[in-house]
Amino acid sequence: MSRFTMVLAAAVATAMLVIAVSTLDAVGADPPKKVADDLTGQLASCLRDRGVAVPALTGDALDRWLQTHRIPEAEGRACKMAVAPPETEVREAPSADVTKLSECLRAQGFDAPTDPLALKQWIGGQRSPAALRAIKRCGVDAAPAPCGAAKPAPKPTGDGDRPVT
Numbered sequence: 483m484s485r486f487t488m489v490l491a492a493a494v495a496t497a498m499l500v501i502a503v504s505t506l507d508a509v510g511a512d513p514p515k516k517v518a519d520d521l522t523g524q525l526a527s528c529l530r531d532r533g534v535a536v537p538a539l540t541g542d543a544l545d546r547w548l549q550t551h552r553i554p555e556a557e558g559r560a561c562k563m564a565v566a567p568p569e570t571e572v573r574e575a576p577s578a579d580v581t582k583l584s585e586c587l588r589a590q591g592f593d594a595p596t597d598p599l600a601l602k603q604w605i606g607g608q609r610s611p612a613a614l615r616a617i618k619r620c621g622v623d624a625a626p627a628p629c630g631a632a633k634p635a636p637k638p639t640g641d642g643d644r645p646v647t
Contacts, residue, residue: 521565528561586620
């Protein structure tokens, strides 16, 4: 590639980058800041309603004021709870397999949770031989061997050529 072609390619790439950045600026590629400004404004309004002397500032100036001034803890906590968007944690109902596993473990005398995530954590925390036997009886294989442990020998396929893994 000649020197002129390399310079031309670099100039075209730079021009495309400048156009991309200016396009993002033109379409307003920063909407999360506006949402944060609205929440900060709502927080300031709530604090004012509770008797905290918050100046009538907006945007970054209000952010700086809130970060540098002490706000009474009870009012700050109440306003944060009132202004914070509600958490929308959607959990699906446990699958039939999770329900079956939980029931199997309960039938063997263990207090296994029915929530899938809690059940997974519960199984991972079990160390007693009785619990590990019950987990295995209910159809959950043992955890993988720790790093550095010897791998089990591969099973023969029957034709004697290649092992099945």
